[in-house]
Amino acid sequence: QVQLVESGGGLVQAGGSLRLSCVASGLTFSSRALGWFRQAPGKEREFVAALSGSGSTTRYAASVKGRFTVSRDNAKNTVFLQMNNLKAEDTALYYCAARDRYSPLGTGDEADFEYWGQGTQVTVSS
Numbered sequence: 312q313v314q315l316v317e318s319g320g321g322l323v324q325a326g327g328s329l330r331l332s333c334v335a336s337g338l339t340f341s342s343r344a345l346g347w348f349r350q351a352p353g354k355e356r357e358f359v360a361a362l363s364g365s366g367s368t369t370r371y372a373a374s375v376k377g378r379f380t381v382s383r384d385n386a387k388n389t390v391f392l393q394m395n396n397l398k399a400e401d402t403a404l405y406y407c408a409a410r411d412r413y414s415p416l417g418t419g420d421e422a423d424f425e426y427w428g429q430g431t432q433v434t435v436s437s
Contacts, residue, residue, distance in 0.1 A: 315427060317333045324435070331394065335409060344414055344417065349401075360377055370419060383420045
């Protein structure tokens with residue numbers, strides 16, 4: 312059974328930082344592109360960041376580029392999202408997701424991602 316479990320969310324003041332983690336189990340981790348998405352209240356889920364199976368290629372949404380960094384530790388089946396200089400508009404439920412094995416990084420279309428976690432809440436107070 313595939314599981315993706317996010318953690319690290321919480322309440323932080325604007326300008327602060329958080330580091331999200333997502334631990335995967337039940338799948339071959341190292342060969343999969345991984346992504347982070349978020350959904351704010353009343354809005355559709357949107358792409359945040361993604362990285363390739365090797366971690367050598369990354370892609371970011373324009374709204375987070377330069378502030379967020381996605382990385383992975385294949386030995387620990389874990390993907391991270393380091394979020395710096397957080398803004399009130401970053402408040403959302405953050406999800407990690409995994410693509411099929413050997414799939415390319417893609418464009419951040421959530422339809423390309425097969426497995427999803429339950430999400431971790433990030434709230435940024437202004």
